[in-house]
Amino acid sequence: MKPSREQQLWMYEQMLVSRYFEESIEKIYMEGKSPAFNMANGPIPGEMHLSNGQEPCAVGVCAHLDADDVVTSTHRPHHVAIAKGVDLDRMTAEIFGKKTGLSGGRGGHMHIFDADVNFSCSGIIAQGMGPAVGAALSRQLQRKGGVAVAFLGEGAANQGAFHESLNLAAVWKLPVVFVIEDNAWGISVAKSASTAIERNDQRAAAYGMPGHFIPGNDPLAIFEVAGEAIARARRGEGPTLIEIETYRLAGHFMGDAEGYRPEGEKDALFAKDPIPKFRNHLKASIGWTDADDAELVARAHGLVDGAIAFARDSAYPEPEEALEKVFV
Amino acid sequence: MTVASKERKLTIARAMAEAIAQQMRIDQRVFVMGEDIGPLGGVFGNTRGLFDEFGAERVRDTPISETAFMGAAVGAASDGMRPIVELMFVDFFGVCFDAIYNLMAKNTYFSGGEVKVPVVLMTSTGGGYSDAGQHSQCLHGTFAHLPGMKVVAPSNAYDAKGLMTAAIRDDNPVIFMFHKALQGMGWLGTERDAIVHVPEEAYQLPIGKAAVVREGADVTIVGITSGVHHGLKAARALAERGVSAEVVDLRSLVPLDRQTVIDSVRKTGRLIVVDEDYQSYGMTGEIISSVVEQGVMLKAPPQRVAYPDIPIPFSRPMEQWALPSADKIIAAFETMENH
Structure with missing residues (x-):
């Protein structure tokens, strides 16, 4: 399964939007946080987990999904949310804690919910998996089609929820795909120090489901494997586990000094940055020109700049609004 | 006939099963899952008869994987279903509480009210029959302390049916705690006063009313x-x-x-x-x-x-x-x- 020209350009554009979004958030996050770094200060307070470098996972998978399909993501959700079509203005406003945010500022960057496109995430490791299994069960029971995709990190594969969810999805043959974004680090602990086997796709065998490993953070390879897994789920043939080798070009969170990284690792990762690689691929394969690129980059930047302006211009909620929406 | 009907007395277990069955008949979105709630009818009798009437798809025995199926209840509810999920003993909350208090209880808030999570979590409480400290707790305060979940706990069969019906129809997560000694299961000891007249027709009791x-x-x-x-x-x-x-x-x-x-x-x-x-x-x-x-x-x-x-x-x-x-x-x- 190869992506069409349109699909490739869609993937590339989402990657551009996502990267520029994270770069913009990174700058704004630091406003008010110097000279002393205090997480509570500035227009974007709190923890901030950026997804720079992990864009291929989001676009290669979400290229096969529509708004009706369900996605659960992690504490590092922006790239997946963007690829799933979450309203960028309202997501940005949410990250700023504004009244116009997706939840009116109640959730923030780790709790992005957009019911219009069936996207949600949780800040607790592996805890998006059960809900994805449940959404898939809902589709199976309602015979209404649609699949669920749970994104998780490689650290999540050592959680009980991971193993329980894989087993439950397999025993009920549910239309769900589990996508591990293996960025090699659980905060500061290397995958090799936390995980008994080298590749988590091998764990699929324990639950009688197909497992795939995708090296090289390659959006085209991800597109191909994810496409097969999602098509399989849509055919009612059950779940699949995919592990993607990806790169975390940022720290675990903003403020992470990354002293745990071996010398030269970051430089090596930046040398493999998937965005210039994809751009070169487009130039070589579909005659993509610098002029085409400048136009698409400008469009992506315009979209993000617009969302940030929307967020900045929006009002904060009244403090007392904190008391609302506990129940419906 | 009317007189006989008025004298019909049920246990809490029977009343719960009747309420669930009535809602399952009129609402295809309602389904039940948990450990041993299928052909066995629930360890505490509260799903008896449901498997025979509704089948394995809507009355689902789960693996012993509370973390997964509690999370799945959240996901199914958020996707338009109305799951009733059983946590066999409330003491087992320790293996699945994240799905309960971080997801079930908070997703509505974190979505600004856009995502509804209509789960009924029914769970047994209480001791008195020498089952020791991992199968006898009540934990009322633990659940009631954390915002985002309604919590009900009936003392008799009439209330059990009305509260269960209301819980299933509620668009919020409802924790339905039933005390084992009040279930009317002989082997757990039986509180006779919990077995009372229960009307056959469906009715709701308001949640939050003493x-x-x-x-x-x-x-x-x-x-x-x-x-x-x-x-x-x-x-x-x-x-x-x-x-x-x-x-x-x-x-x-x-x-x-x-x-x-x-x-x-x-x-x-x-x-x-x-x-x-x-x-x-x-x-x-x-x-x-x-x-x-x-x-x-x-x-x-x-x-x-x-x-x-x-x-x-x-x-x-x-x-x-x-x-x-x-x-x-x-x-x-x-x-x-x-x-």
């Missing part, structure tokens, strides 16, 4: 599930010595009907709170605070009869000593009399 189950003038005894029955027994004993006790069955912990309690204590001037959950940081303290902070004039310091702050012991003499009882309520009243 009931004055016995009127009185001298002291208010507030309880929930087993505590209500201890309170009623104590009230009958106190009546023999000329003391008129009012008994309030909270029925819901969230929302908490503070007003019914306050109104009662304004009348009686004395308050005893009974809870089989641990005493400290729990329901008993919450009720007393709610009354005291309203400035209700008390004739004596309020008393509580709750589980001591110890893990629940196995040995029968130790467990029975630790449990709330009618005798302890009477002793608490005597303390107030002597004040």
